[in-house]
Amino acid sequence: MRQSMWHASGLNAEHIHQLGVVFGLLLSTIFLIVVGVALLSVRRRHRGFDQERLEGSHEPSARTEARLRWIVGVATGVTILILFGLTIVSVSVGKVISASVAPAGSLFVDVTGTQWWWKIRYASDDPSRILQTANEIHIPVGRPVAIRGNADDVIHSFWVPNLQGKRDLIPGRTTLEWLQADKPGEYRGQCAEFCGLQHAHMAFWVIAEPPDRFKAWFEQQLQPAVEPSDEDQRRGKEIFLKSGCVLCHAIRGTDAGAQIGPDLTHFGSRKTIAAGTLWNTKGNLAGWIADPQNIKPGTHMATVPIGSAEMQPLIDYLESLK
Amino acid sequence: MTPAASEQHAYADVDVLRRTWSSKPGLMGWLSSINHQEIGRRYILTAFFFLLVGGLEALLMRLQLARPENTFLSAGRYNQIFTLHGTTMMFLFAVPVMEGMGVYLVPLMVGTRNVAFPRLNAFGYWIYLAGGLFLYGCVFFNMIPDAGWFAYPPLSGPQFSPGKGVDAWAQMITFTEISALCVSVELVVTILKMRAPGMSLSRMPMFCWSMLVQSFMIIFAMPAVMMASTVFLLNDRTLGTHFVNPAEGGDPLLYQHVFWFFGHPEVYIIFLPALGMISSILETHTRRHIFGYPALVLSLVGNGFIAFGLWVHHMFATGLPQIGEAYFTAASMMIAITSGVQIFCWLATLWSGRLQPTTAVHFVFGFIFIFVMGGMTGVILASIPLDLQTHDTFFVVAHFHYVLIGGALFPLFGAFHYWFPKLTGRMIDERLGKLSFWILFVGFNLTFFPMHWLGVVGMTRRVYTYIPGLGWGPANLMATTGAFLILLGGIIFISNALRSRTAGARAGNDPWEASTLEWEAESPPAPYNFANLPVVTSRTPLWTPLAERPIVIGMREDRREILITNVLDAEPHHRSVQPRPTLWPMLTALGFAIGLAGSIFAFSWYYVASVLGMIGLIGWFWPERPLRVDP
Numbered sequence: 009m010r011q012s013m014w015h016a017s018g019l020n021a022e023h024i025h026q027l028g029v030v031f032g033l034l035l036s037t038i039f040l041i042v043v044g045v046a047l048l049s050v051r052r053r054h055r056g057f058d059q060e061r062l063e064g065s066h067e068p069s070a071r072t073e074a075r076l077r078w079i080v081g082v083a084t085g086v087t088i089l090i091l092f093g094l095t096i097v098s099v100s101v102g103k104v105i106s107a108s109v110a111p112a113g114s115l116f117v118d119v120t121g122t123q124w125w126w127k128i129r130y131a132s133d134d135p136s137r138i139l140q141t142a143n144e145i146h147i148p149v150g151r152p153v154a155i156r157g158n159a160d161d162v163i164h165s166f167w168v169p170n171l172q173g174k175r176d177l178i179p180g181r182t183t184l185e186w187l188q189a190d191k192p193g194e195y196r197g198q199c200a201e202f203c204g205l206q207h208a209h210m211a212f213w214v215i216a217e218p219p220d221r222f223k224a225w226f227e228q229q230l231q232p233a234v235e236p237s238d239e240d241q242r243r244g245k246e247i248f249l250k251s252g253c254v255l256c257h258a259i260r261g262t263d264a265g266a267q268i269g270p271d272l273t274h275f276g277s278r279k280t281i282a283a284g285t286l287w288n289t290k291g292n293l294a295g296w297i298a299d300p301q302n303i304k305p306g307t308h309m310a311t312v313p314i315g316s317a318e319m320q321p322l323i324d325y326l327e328s329l330k
Numbered sequence: 331m332t333p334a335a336s337e338q339h340a341y342a343d344v345d346v347l348r349r350t351w352s353s354k355p356g357l358m359g360w361l362s363s364i365n366h367q368e369i370g371r372r373y374i375l376t377a378f379f380f381l382l383v384g385g386l387e388a389l390l391m392r393l394q395l396a397r398p399e400n401t402f403l404s405a406g407r408y409n410q411i412f413t414l415h416g417t418t419m420m421f422l423f424a425v426p427v428m429e430g431m432g433v434y435l436v437p438l439m440v441g442t443r444n445v446a447f448p449r450l451n452a453f454g455y456w457i458y459l460a461g462g463l464f465l466y467g468c469v470f471f472n473m474i475p476d477a478g479w480f481a482y483p484p485l486s487g488p489q490f491s492p493g494k495g496v497d498a499w500a501q502m503i504t505f506t507e508i509s510a511l512c513v514s515v516e517l518v519v520t521i522l523k524m525r526a527p528g529m530s531l532s533r534m535p536m537f538c539w540s541m542l543v544q545s546f547m548i549i550f551a552m553p554a555v556m557m558a559s560t561v562f563l564l565n566d567r568t569l570g571t572h573f574v575n576p577a578e579g580g581d582p583l584l585y586q587h588v589f590w591f592f593g594h595p596e597v598y599i600i601f602l603p604a605l606g607m608i609s610s611i612l613e614t615h616t617r618r619h620i621f622g623y624p625a626l627v628l629s630l631v632g633n634g635f636i637a638f639g640l641w642v643h644h645m646f647a648t649g650l651p652q653i654g655e656a657y658f659t660a661a662s663m664m665i666a667i668t669s670g671v672q673i674f675c676w677l678a679t680l681w682s683g684r685l686q687p688t689t690a691v692h693f694v695f696g697f698i699f700i701f702v703m704g705g706m707t708g709v710i711l712a713s714i715p716l717d718l719q720t721h722d723t724f725f726v727v728a729h730f731h732y733v734l735i736g737g738a739l740f741p742l743f744g745a746f747h748y749w750f751p752k753l754t755g756r757m758i759d760e761r762l763g764k765l766s767f768w769i770l771f772v773g774f775n776l777t778f779f780p781m782h783w784l785g786v787v788g789m790t791r792r793v794y795t796y797i798p799g800l801g802w803g804p805a806n807l808m809a810t811t812g813a814f815l816i817l818l819g820g821i822i823f824i825s826n827a828l829r830s831r832t833a834g835a836r837a838g839n840d841p842w843e844a845s846t847l848e849w850e851a852e853s854p855p856a857p858y859n860f861a862n863l864p865v866v867t868s869r870t871p872l873w874t875p876l877a878e879r880p881i882v883i884g885m886r887e888d889r890r891e892i893l894i895t896n897v898l899d900a901e902p903h904h905r906s907v908q909p910r911p912t913l914w915p916m917l918t919a920l921g922f923a924i925g926l927a928g929s930i931f932a933f934s935w936y937y938v939a940s941v942l943g944m945i946g947l948i949g950w951f952w953p954e955r956p957l958r959v960d961p
Contacts, residue, residue, distance in 0.1 A: 009799040009800060010787075010788075010800075011787070011788030011800060012786065012787040012788045013719040013720075013786055013787075013788070014786050014787060021719075023715065024715045024716060024718070024719050027713065027715055027716060028710070028716055028719070031709065031710050031713065031716060032710075035706035035707075035709055035710065036706070038706065039702055039703055039706050042673060042677070042698065042702050043698065043699055043702065045677050045681070046677060046680060046695060046698045046699075047695075049677065049680035049681045049685065050680075050685060050687070050695075052681070067618050067619060068618060068682040068683075072682050073621070073682075076621060076678040076681065076682055077622070079678070080621075080622060080625070080671070080674045080675060080678050083670075083674045084667070084670065084671050084674060087666070087667055087670040087671075088667055091663045091664070091666055091667060091709070092663075094663065094709065094713065095659055095660050095663045098659055098712075098713035098714060098715060098716070099655075099656045099659055099660075099714070101713075101715045102652070102655060102656070102659070102713075102714040102715050103652060105715050105718070106649075106652075106655070106714065106715070106718065108649075108651065108652065123490075161484065161489075161490060162482075162484050162485040162490050163482055163484070163485065163582060165647055165722060167722075167790070169719060169788050172718075173647070173715060173717075173718020173719045173721075174647050174718055174719070174721060174722065175647060175649060175718075176647045176648045176649065178582060178583065178648065179484060179576040179577075179582065180576040180581075180582075181583075183648070183649040184649065185649070196788075196800075198788070198790055199790070200647075200721070200722040200723065200790045201482075201647075201722055202409075202477075202478050202482075202485070202722075202791075202792040203485060204409075204485055204490060205405050205406060205409065206405060207409075207790075207792060207793060207794075208405065208793035208794050208795050208796065284797075285797075305404060305405050305406070306405060306406070
C-alpha cells in the first residue's frame with residue numbers, strides 16, 4: 009500500500025518526480041557547499057590574510073575585502089542564474105501538468121468532497137450512462153482523466169501522490185486537474201486540506217486497469233444492484249429497507265434512493281469502508297454499522313439500531329452487492 | 331572601552347538622571363512603568379512563557395503521532411492542540427519576542443534614553459498580555475479553537491465551527507496585532523528620529539535596520555490580518571455578514587488571499603530581526619566589521635518588499651491561472667536571492683574574521699545549517715509542480731520548522747546568550763550553553779528531518795492519526811524521540827539562564843568588546859541608559875578610539891529629555907520631553923481587553939470597549955506638567 013510521490017506511476021507524477029530529482033540534487037549540493045564553507049571558516053586561522061589591528065577589532069586588509077567582494081558577487085550571480093533556470097524548468101513542467109483545460113479524449117470524473125468521504129460521478133452526455141459511486145475511482149490506464157472538483161461543505165483537497173499533485177475542492181467553485189496512470193495498480197489518495205474532525209480518515213482509492221477491464225467494470229457498475237440470491241440476503245435487504253439506512257443511502261434497483269451518504273449499489277465491490285478507514289470485510293462492516301462513532305468519532309454516519317439477530321443478514325446482503 | 335566613571339561624572343549628574351528616569355517603586359511603579367528596558371524584558375519573559383506552553387502542546391501532538399492509530403488524544407483534542415500550538419507560536423511567541431528584543435535593544439543601540447512613545451509602548455505590552463490571557467482563559471472554559479492557525483472558512487465559519495473557540499482565536503489576533511502595530515510605530519520613530527548624533531543611516535547597526543524593515547512590514551501586513559480575522563471571519567460568525575461564507579454567497583478564497591497577504595510577510599516579520607541578531611553576534615565574535623554592509627541592508631529591504639509579493643504560493647493548490655502561477659513562482663524564487671546574499675556576506679565575515687566560538691556563535695552555525703536547508707526546501711515549494719505534491723504534507727511542516735526554528739529561534743537563542751550579560755549584568759555559563767545548543771541541534775534535526783521524508787511518502791499534515799500499513803510509524807517515532815531531546819535542551823537552557831542570573835560572573839559594561847553602543851551602557855543599563863548621550867563617528871562606534879568619541883552635552887537632566895535628530899544624517903534637531911510614568915496605558919488596555927473579550931459573546935460589548943477605551947485615553951492624554959526632579 010503506497011501513497012507516495014516518490015513512486016510515480018502516472019504521467020504527471022513522473023514529470024514532477026523528475027523535476028524533484030533535479031531540484032533535490034542541485035539544492036543538496038548548494039546546501040553542502042554553504043555548510044562546508046561555514047565549517048571550513050572555523051578551521052582556518054587567517055592564513056594569508058594580513059590584518060591591521062584596530063582597537064579591539066581585527067579588520068582584514070583592503071585586498072582581502074576586495075577579493076571577498078568579488079567572490080560574494082560571483083556567488084550571487086550564480087545563485088541568480090540557478091534560480092532563473094529552476095524557475096524556467098518549473099514553469100514549463102507546470103504548464104504541462106496543471107493545464108486548465110483537460111487533454112482531448114479525457115474521461116471526465118466529478119469528485120465532490122464532503123465531510124468525510126468522496127462522492128464520485130462519471131460524467132456522460134447520456135443520462136443513463138452517468139455513474140454514481142463513492143470513495144473509489146476506477147480509471148483506464150493510458151487515458152487522461154479529468155477530475156472536476158467540488159465540495160459540499162468545507163474545503164477539501166484531492167490528492168493521489170502516485171499519479172498527480174493535489175487540487176483543492178472548494179465549495180461554490182469547480183476546480184480541474186487531470187491525471188493519467190501509466191501502469192495498472194491501486195493507488196491510495198487522501199484529503200490534504202484540513203477539513204475538520206475526521207480529516208485523518210478521508211481517504212480513497214484510484215484503481216487503474218487496462219481499458220477493457222475498465223470498460224467491463226464500468227458497464228457492470230451501471231447495472232442496478234443484484235437481487236438477493238439466498239434467504240439470508242433477502243432478509244438483509246428487507247432489514248435495510250425498513251431501517252434508518254434508507255434515510256441516507258441509495259441502492260439502485262431498490263426503493264432506497266437517498267443521496268446523503270455514499271451510494272451502496274455496488275458496495276461489495278469496493279476495497280474499503282468509511283472512506284479508507286477500514287478494509288471491506290464482514291467483521292469490519294459489522295463493527296462499523298454497530299458503532300460508527302467508535303471507529304470514526306464525529307462521522308455523520310448515524311448509529312442505526314440493528315438487533316444482533318439482524319446484523320448477520322444485513323451484512324450478508326451488503327457484501328453481496330458486488 | 332567606555333570612558334572612566336570619573337570622566338562620565340564630569341559631565342553628567344547620574345544621581346539626578348537616575349531620579350528623573352526611574353520608575354516609581356512598588357507595585358504601582360511596576361504597573362505604571364514606561365521604561366523601555368522593563369517593557370522589553372516583560373515582552374521577552376511573557377513570550378518565553380508562551381514558547382514553553384506551545385512547546386508542551388507540540389509534545390502532546392508528537393506523543394499522539396508516535397505510533398499508528400494511537401489513542402492518546404482524541405480527534406477533537408488533537409485538532410484543538412495543533413490550532414493552539416500554531417497560534418501560540420506565531421502570535422504569542424514569535425512576533426512578540428522579536429518586538430521585545432527590539433524594544434529593549436533599539437534605544438540602547440541608537441544611543442537614546444527610551445523609545446519614542448513610551449506610554450504607547452506600555453499599552454502595547456499590556457494589550458499583548460491581555461490577548462494571551464484571553465485566549466488561554468477561553469481554553470480554560472473549553473472554548474478552544476480547532477480550525478488551524480489560519481482558520482480557513484467555511485470550516486471556521488458559523489456552520490462548521492459552532493461554539494466560541496474560533497471567535498476567541500479571531501479576537502486574540504486583534505489583541506496581538508494592536509500590540510505589534512504599537513511597537514512597530516514607536517520603533518520606526520525611534521530609529522528614524524532618535525539616533526545618536528552622527529549615526530547616519532549608513533552607520534546604523536544591522537539589528538536596527540532589521541527592526542526598521544520589520545516594523546514597516548508590520549504596518550503594512552497587520553491591517554490585512556485584521557481584515558481577514560476580524561472583519562471577515564468574526565463578523566461572519568457573530569454578526570452574520572457574508573464576506574467569506576459560501577453558504578451566504580461569500581468567497582472563501584478571498585479570505586485566503588487576504589490572510590496570506592499578511593501571513594507570508596508574517597514569516598519575514600519573525601525572521602528579519604533574527605537576521606539583525608546574526609549580524610550583531612558575528613561582528614562581535616569575528617572581531618571584524620560585518621562584511622558587505624550595504625548589500626546586507628539592501629537585501630533586508632529587498633526581503634521586505636518581495637515578501638509581500640509571494641503570498642499566493644500558499645494557495646497554488648487552489649488552481650490559479652497559469653500566468654499568475656508563473657509570476658508567483660518567480661517572486662518566490664527571488665526571495666532566495668536576497669536571502670542568499672545575506673548568507674554569503676556572513677560566510678565572508680566568518681571567513682575573514684577571527685572567530686571566537688562562544689555559545690552565541692554555536693547558535694549562529696546552527697542557524698546556517700538549519701536555515702539554509704529550510705531555504706532549499708523553500709525553493710522546492712516555490713515550484714508549482716513540486717508544491718502541488720508537497721503542499722499540506724509533513725514536507726511543509728518540516729520546511730517551516732526549519733525556517734522558523736532555524737531562521738528565528740536559533741538566532742534568538744544565540745542573541746539571548748549574547749545579550750544576557752547586558753540584560754542581567756552576569757555572564758551566562760558557556761559550558762551549559764554549548765551543551766544546550768548541541769542537544770537542541772540534534773533534537774531538532776531528529777524531530778524535523780524525518781518529516782521531509784514523511785511528506786514525500788504521503789503523510790498529510792494535521793492528521794490526528796494514520797493507518798499502520800503506510801509505513802509511517804518508524805519516522806514518526808523518531809520525530810517523537812527528537813521532540814523529547816528538544817525538551818531536554820530547553821530545560822538545560824532555562825536552568826542555565828536561571829542559575830547564571832544570580833551565580834554568573836559579573837559582566838561589566840562590555841564583556842565581548844563589542845562594536846555597538848548598547849555595550850557602552852552599564853550592565854544591566856541604568857534607567858537613563860547612558861550617563862552622557864554618545865556621538866557616533868563610525869559604523870562600529872565602540873571600536874573607534876576613545877579620543878575620537880565625543881558626547882552630547884547641554885541636555886537637561888532634571889526632566890525626561892531626549893534628543894531628536896534628523897532622518898538621514900542624525901544631525902541634532904531639537905530636544906523633546908517625554909511624559910511621566912502613569913497607570914493609564916495599563917488601564918486603557920484593560921478597558922479595551924474587557925470590551926474585546928466580551929464582543930465575542932455580544933456585539934454590545936464593542937460599546938463597552940469604546941467607552942472604557944475613551945475613558946482610558948482621556949486619562950492618558952490629560953494635560954500634565956512634565957516630570958521635574960530637584961537637582
